[in-house]
Amino acid sequence: MTMSSVKIRGGEVFLVALPIRRPHHWVGHTARIGEGYAVLRLDLESGIVGWGEAQVIGTWGGDHGTRYGETPAMTAIAIRDFLLPAIAGQNVTEIEQLHVRMNRALRGYPYAKAAIDVAAHDAIGKIYGLPVYQLLGGKVREGVEIAHSIGIMDAPAAAREAAEVIAEGVATIKVKIGVEAERDIKVVAAVRQAIGSAGKIRVDANQGYRTWREAARVLSTMEKYDLIYAEQPVEGLHAMAQVSARINVPVMADESAWSAQDVLEIVRRNAAQMLSVYYTKPGGFAGAKRLLAVAGAAALPCDINGSAEMGIGVAADLHLAVSSPEIVLAGTIPITSTAEYLVTKVAGHKYLDDIIRQPFRFDKGVLHAPDGPGLGVEVDEAKIAKYRIG
Numbered sequence: 001m002t003m004s005s006v007k008i009r010g011g012e013v014f015l016v017a018l019p020i021r022r023p024h025h026w027v028g029h030t031a032r033i034g035e036g037y038a039v040l041r042l043d044l045e046s047g048i049v050g051w052g053e054a055q056v057i058g059t060w061g062g063d064h065g066t067r068y069g070e071t072p073a074m075t076a077i078a079i080r081d082f083l084l085p086a087i088a089g090q091n092v093t094e095i096e097q098l099h100v101r102m103n104r105a106l107r108g109y110p111y112a113k114a115a116i117d118v119a120a121h122d123a124i125g126k127i128y129g130l131p132v133y134q135l136l137g138g139k140v141r142e143g144v145e146i147a148h149s150i151g152i153m154d155a156p157a158a159a160r161e162a163a164e165v166i167a168e169g170v171a172t173i174k175v176k177i178g179v180e181a182e183r184d185i186k187v188v189a190a191v192r193q194a195i196g197s198a199g200k201i202r203v204d205a206n207q208g209y210r211t212w213r214e215a216a217r218v219l220s221t222m223e224k225y226d227l228i229y230a231e232q233p234v235e236g237l238h239a240m241a242q243v244s245a246r247i248n249v250p251v252m253a254d255e256s257a258w259s260a261q262d263v264l265e266i267v268r269r270n271a272a273q274m275l276s277v278y279y280t281k282p283g284g285f286a287g288a289k290r291l292l293a294v295a296g297a298a299a300l301p302c303d304i305n306g307s308a309e310m311g312i313g314v315a316a317d318l319h320l321a322v323s324s325p326e327i328v329l330a331g332t333i334p335i336t337s338t339a340e341y342l343v344t345k346v347a348g349h350k351y352l353d354d355i356i357r358q359p360f361r362f363d364k365g366v367l368h369a370p371d372g373p374g375l376g377v378e379v380d381e382a383k384i385a386k387y388r389i390g
């Protein structure tokens, strides 16, 4: 191994917007998915490249403004002007050292750092000829059971989409709620009626209920539709703990859970009993593994979740999920299709095309991690050029 084969030269950021199957809305989210995400190509001196992706959304953040939204343009500036200069010339295999340097150069911006962390792992995997899951500890399972997210839509449309998704082999439906009590209950009832007793239903309010009393009332009413858990009903750990104390279904933290320290606080307050884990919120695989270690120590089951990843991000989700024993719940990972290969018509189908050549194997509701070196995906640079917006 020569130094030039591991030395970081620099990189390029592409802002990419893919065509979408349908708009996907949740409480507080007014932009459309795929409006533009940041894609990073990390270049080594040797010519080896690594790819990363950050699904940033300006209107999605943590509790009470403690974690900010990022727009794609902000992420591009963070990467180009601060983070890449901080790691240029460094050894790509020294992941912890790269994070120390990035954190010194710019506080926060976990999504930008996650794109770099994932691109670095992709490059390391290519150097050693190993899939990323092998770098993360090896596989504890072959793939991830997929949950399909029903965005905010009316009850008949939600019922129709849920039935189509179950027919395509996905067993868990995630219903977006947090809009208005009676509307939310009506939609969950319609979905339960459409899928019968076989499918599982989880709900996600995206902090939407104004008070914990309102959230507790709505969720208690919904219990008769057999919810497996309720994600982020309210904003802030105090309110989350109040809801947790009053309903029978487990509460999952998403917007409240970004870092290992957040998980410690959630456990201390019993604010949630499950966690929604992304590779982006903790700033990449390195931070995600720390978060998962704390979650595992506290026996909090986790899912893998995100914000409508494109192909590079889906690959990152899969490598993290299959190498993490703490991730036992079905995850809302998109099921990638391309313009050339349609894998599912509705289930997990977010985009009409993608920036990778080969979709992932989807079988009996499970999406499989690819086995090639690095992320195991071949990025289609012609598609990046086609869908580039910045």
Ligand SMILES: [Mg+2]
Residues within 6 Å of the ligand: 204, 206, 231, 232, 254, 255, 276, 305
């Ligand atoms: Mg969520």
